Amino acid sequence: MNVQLDCIFCIQRQALEAVRLVTKDVKKQEKILKVVMAKLLEINWNSSPPDIADVVYNMIRKESKEDDPYKNIKKECNDIALGMYPELKRIVDQSSTPLLTAARLAISGNVIDYGTGNFDINKTISLEAGNKFRIDHFSEFVNNLEKAENLVYLTDNAGEIVFDKILLETIISKYKFKNIFCAVKMTPFINDTTSQDAEYIGIDRMPGVEILNIGVDGNGPDHSGKTFTDIIAENNMIISKGQRNYETLPDSEKIFFMLIAKCPFIAKELGVQQGDFILKRGSG
Template identity: 30%
Template sequence: MKLQEHCLTCIYDQTKRVCELLHVNTKQAHAIDLLAHQHIKAFDMNQTPPHNAAPLYEAMAELLNVGDLYAEFKKASSEKAKAFLPFCKNKIQNSQNKLFEATKTAVAGNVIDLAAVMLYDLEEELEKIYHTPFAIDDFKALEQQLARTQTLVYLADNAGEEIFDKLYIQTIKELYQNIEVYYFVRGRPIINDLTCKDALASGMDDVAVIVDSGVPTPGLAMEFMNENARVIFERAECIISKGMGNYECLGETKGLPIFFLFKVKCNVVARAVGAQLGNIICKRGI
């Protein structure tokens, strides 16, 4: 998905949010503002938003001498999510279709996004999403694909979501016992996206093989995958992709056995996917 004019404002606003969250001083805020304008002016409109944004976020981290801009906020997101595990487990266990309810649980986790424009109340969103139909509903196709899958690649998104992802993966492995799950995370800290460290802290390795994809962008840009990740990715019979960033990078890639799960949080993605702001999506790849 190519960068759009509206994306420029969104990315710029994200730099302002970093300043607010980290309580930077006036001098630092001014330096980041200049940095943002320099990068945005040089953005390539033929590339995806994650491709363009990554170098800017890396430059901000270097300027502030911070290895992981969102470290504390990622921890807070994961801790908040854990409080809702009993509620989500109950929803799945009491459902007539556990896989469907677990898929909804994974999408519900996608509301945890410090980088998104839309604010959220997690408890309210969780309850709402369980009662909200998918605006694009390829769940049946996903269910059929999982039934013939041995290698499942699961593309992680934001910190906090892994708590819900873990429940989803547990349900998948309970229903399809021959599946091996590989949980792909980012190669380095970028915004609030999951890294190996974050996934390990939440015990994801109890249910899946955590894979450092090597990708430095806030969305899985395939050309940046390391060799180990690429081999696993290419042999997967099914790929579950969480979040808008992964959709922005892979939504126009043909021939992948991929299913996109996310909540639509911006108008650019809404137009690209053919949905409305706030819709939840379970979309098969092209």
């Protein structure tokens, strides 16, 4: 998606949130923000929103000398989601359609907001129960799982990865693959999952699942590089979580995008309403 003027304000808001995490000193916050705003004036606004966000976030890391501003919040999100795990697992296990239920829960996990710390398990469960996919390629999703030899699961946020784990467990219990990869960021980027988050919630202890690091110098995932091109070429089933992956991944029929349409411009591009659940197969 091409950048909209509203995207710049959204990125500025995210920058302010990050700066307030790295320091409580208002003068330091102001200094870092001025550097960020100057950088925003320099860079090409014809870039995609994720590309601009990458530049801004790396600038904050550089100026603050804080490699992972969201470290504590990510742990909090993971702990809260892990506390929800037994109940979520029970819901899937008792469902007459466990795979569908697990897929909806995986998307509903995207409501976890690192900035509020206010999570309501009943609200999350009701989101799953009350939201059908506005774009519904679930039957194709199942058909591809039945035929796929290799599976790649591209995660999104900390906390949300616990919901992803439930979907992965449900898939693995029903289908067999030669290789299963759970893809995370190589280095910290906002509240996105890293290998530390994946290991913390137990992905590394799932039989046959390998954690795959993607991205370079915090700019990941690097979807344009040879490495990711190879990943798509070598694996015939890719599950992609979240808006950022939807914006930056190539449109391949091997990829199934799972997200809540949070951004009004992404919702418009998809032809849906804000807040709708999406399970969309790529068409390229």
